[in-house]
Structures are given as C-alpha cells and as structure tokens.
Amino acid sequence: MTDSPPALAVKRLSHSYGSRKALDDVSFNVERGCFAALLGLNGAGKSTLFSLVTGLYAARGGATSGGAARNIGGATSGGAARNIGGATSGGAARNIGGATSGGAARNIGGATSGGAARNIGGAVEIFGFDIANDPGQALRRLGVVFQARTLDLELSVMQNLLYHAALHGIGPVEGRRLAEAALARAGLADRAGDKARDLSGGQMRRVEIARALLHGPRLLLLDEPTVGLDIKARADILAHVRDLVRREGLAVLWTTHLIDEIEPCDQVVVLHRGRALANGVAAEIVAARGAAGIGEAFERLTAAEEG
C-alpha cells in the first residue's frame, strides 16, 4: 500500500441472479474528492452494483489476488491514474484508449487471471475497508441515498435525522447538533419540525442527502437521485452535490441514465449489460470515440458492443 487508498475501489465485480449475469467483471475506482458518474441504461446493472457496494449483497469471491492488484493500475483511468503512483501512471494513461475500445474493457482483468467462469466474485473497498470482510468500518465511511424515497413520512424531518444518527451510534444531543448543521447546509434549516410528508420531492432528496452525510462520511453514493424530480429540482440537486464535492472534498458516485447530468471533466464509468465499457474522464471518452458529445460516445460504445 503506497499512499492512501481511493474512496471507492470496485475490483473485478461479478454477480448473477441464477443464470442471468447482472455484472460481469466490473472494475473502477472513485478517488477522494472526485465526482464520478456511473452511466447506464435501465437494466445495465447499476442497481446490482449499488446493492453490492452498500453490502446488501455480499461481494465475495476471494479471487482478487494478483490480477486485481494489477487491475488497480489497469482499470482505473483518467483522473484516477494520478493517485496510483508513478510506476503505473504511464500504463494507465495508455489504458484510457484501451479501455474505451468496446469489448477490450472487459479483458483488462480477464487476461490477468482467466477467472471468466466465476459468477459471483470480486471485492468492494471503501477507503481500503472491504465491505464483505469489514462492513462496519466500510459503512461508517459511506453515505447512501437510495433511489426509493426512504424518509419516514409520518415523522418529522428532525426525527428522521435523529433516527439515522442513532443508527450510527450518535446520541440525541450530538445528533441534534449535527442534524441542524446538515439541514442548514442543505438550506432547509426552517423545515426541521415539519413532517417529511409535507416536503416537496426535491426537498426530500435534499434531506436524504443531508441525512446520508450526517455521520461525516467522505464518500457519498447516490442511486439515480434525480428520478421523479422536475427539471428545476433536478438541476438543483445536481448543483448541490457538485457544490459539496467542490467545497468539502467529498467523493461522489452518482448513478444515472441521464447523459445531460454529466460534465466534460467528470469521471464516467459506462455500464452496459453488466459490463464496464469505458472508464475515464468524459471528455477523453468522447475524444477517443471521435464523438461530438457524451451521448454520441455512449451510443457508439453500446452499438459496438452489440454489433
């Protein structure tokens, strides 16, 4: 271990539901203080990946040795490369081209250990803590916003936040202080006493983000957080999260199927039918495909996969 581990390391993750393969050898990193977008259509495997990263299902395979170690250098590209260390940065830079060329991405890991037959395997590490082996430490460093609304509608905003604080071993006095600070940051300081039911969709999302950050994690996971919101609320939530990344150095993995939520400098992982087709800075992925924009690049990538 050279310097500090990335906020999130997904290593050669595979998962199947029976015979249906939901994830096939997916690897990528989210570095500290970075906004990364996981882009994919519905059914691409985003929700499965999310469940594995949050430990709802176990990512357990053990077969991450050797190949995986090299994989950190190989599969993470773009902005990620700079943290890995001088020795691999050259290779990683070349890898951006390699990884984006359609089916090649899948082979990065496969070639190193030949474990293609594995159905469920790989590992997820949060700040170096394995979610399967050390879920307590990993989950303490993780904030999660689920796609479904998870506020207790009958309870007040403050009660919802205090419940979350208790789930992280934070007592009511400290919890109230943290909750007030979190709500102020979300611009909802005056809504603490209101029932969650009385909030708008966008406000609920803001409260959920505030709640996810209450215990001070440095990595925030959001599963399609703008689904069901109107255009203004969508832009508002996205700006809020980007602001958190910029100002507080939070690492964010933002799951979406909406291409217009991605900016050229974002790290993007393109997930399609359970495979990571590309992983790198959005602008570089676009350039590598000779596309005019991320939308066109996405279409070319997925078309190449199908053709």
Added chain:
Amino acid sequence: MTTSSNADPLSARPFTSAQYAICLGGVVWREALRFLHQRERFVSALVRPLVWLFIFAAGFRSVLGISIIPPYETYVLYEVYITPGLMAMIQLFNGMQSSLSMVYDREMGNMRTLLVSPFPRWFLLGAKLFAGVAVSILQVYAYLVIAFFWEIEPPTKWGYVTVLPALALVGLMLGALGMLLSSLIKQLENFAGVMNFVIFPMFFASSALYPLWRVKEASPWLYYACSINPFTHAVELIRFAFYQKIAWDSLAALLAYTSLFLFGAIRAYDPAKGLLTRKGG
C-alpha cells in the same frame, strides 16, 4: 480540484456499548413513534381478541365443556380458557404485522436504511425484533385491562407479572418467525397468503380455542400437528405463566423454535448467504 486531506476522518475504533445502546434506543424510539402514528393499528389489534372474547366465547360457553386440566384447579369458564390463546393471538398478529412492515420497509427502502448502518446486522435485526416485541406486550396488557373488567383475571395479581417473561419469549419467537417470512416474501400482496397459510393454521391447530385432548378424540393426526405447532406451546406457556406456573415442555419447545427462527432470519438477511441475493430484491 480536491480540498480534502488524505487523513482518515473517522476513527477505526469499534463501537462502544453505549453506542450500541443508542442504536437500540433509536430503533425502539422509531417503532414507538410509528406506533403512535398508527392508532387504528392499535385499535384493531385490540378489537380482534375482544370480538373473540365477547362474541365467540360467549356463544361457545355452553357448547364446549372444559374439564379440569392443568394449570386450572377448578372448572373454568370458556372465556377464561381462551384468554391465553387470545393473548398469544395478539402477539401472532403483531409478529406477522411487523413482518409485513418489514416487507413494506424493504420495498420502500427503509429496511435498506437500517441495513446500511455500520452496526452488525444481527444486532440491527435484533433491535428491530426487540422493538416489535415491546409493542406487542403493550397491546397484550391493554387487552388484559379490558378482560379484567370482564372478570377474567389471574388467581393472584402476581399472574400479571409472571406472564411477562412468557410474553417476551412468545413475542420473540413470533417476531423471528415473521422476520424469516419477511425475507421469503417478495411482494406486499403475498401477505394475504401469510394470513391463509400461517396465521389461520397456526391459530386453529393449537390449544388456543380447545384443549388438545378434545382434538385427540377427533383426529390423532390433527392432535399430532397441534402438539408440534409452536403456537400451541406459546399459548400453553402463557396459560401456565398467568397462573404462576411453568410449562417446562412448552418452554423447551419455544426456546428451540425461537433459536431456529432467529438463526434462519439472521441467515436470510446475511449479505453473503442471504436469500436477498438470489431474488435480487
């Protein structure tokens, strides 16, 4: 681009026992708040056994003769006989209802909020179970207050105290069963199936409404089914405890069933082995 330091902002120390207590307190507190917000749930939980007591028992009083069987030392009225069964019924419905709420929670995502807590999963499920048991005991005592005015009471007031541990164990057993079922049910609609295939058979194939020797006269097979039914043992443990006695065989059976269901529930929610993995929900 980044302003964060590389230092790990959170300590790697394990949680203290005080923090475990905070977590448990938080789960019970939320359950209590939800309970207060669902007054109709409380009322219906109370009305159900009272209907059985005031209507069914009154009607059957003359039809069913109950001979003197332990723990009773004299002939008892049918209302007195079925009261332990009705107490267990309150807990049965409560256990299944909390399983329903867990299915609901899972669909709505609240269960996931619970499960991303860094506390060990067995502890989170245990806390949830504990909260449910506390609520069910509250309901049983509310029923006993009304039954008291109907002149159904234990031989001494101590019966109200000695029944408490029995209620706790029965609540735990039924809650664990509900939790296990909640991991098996994928959709809310299947709760009707739980009513048909779990609640009714458990309740009717037990000693709640009639003593087992009567069942034996009718069908030895049914008697056999009744005598292994965990609900029978739940009813008998409560019946004896209400009379300050211990039904040892029922206690042993309940402990066995409780550990079995708990083991199954914790395993079902275990991320590595869990049924959740296979179902993708």
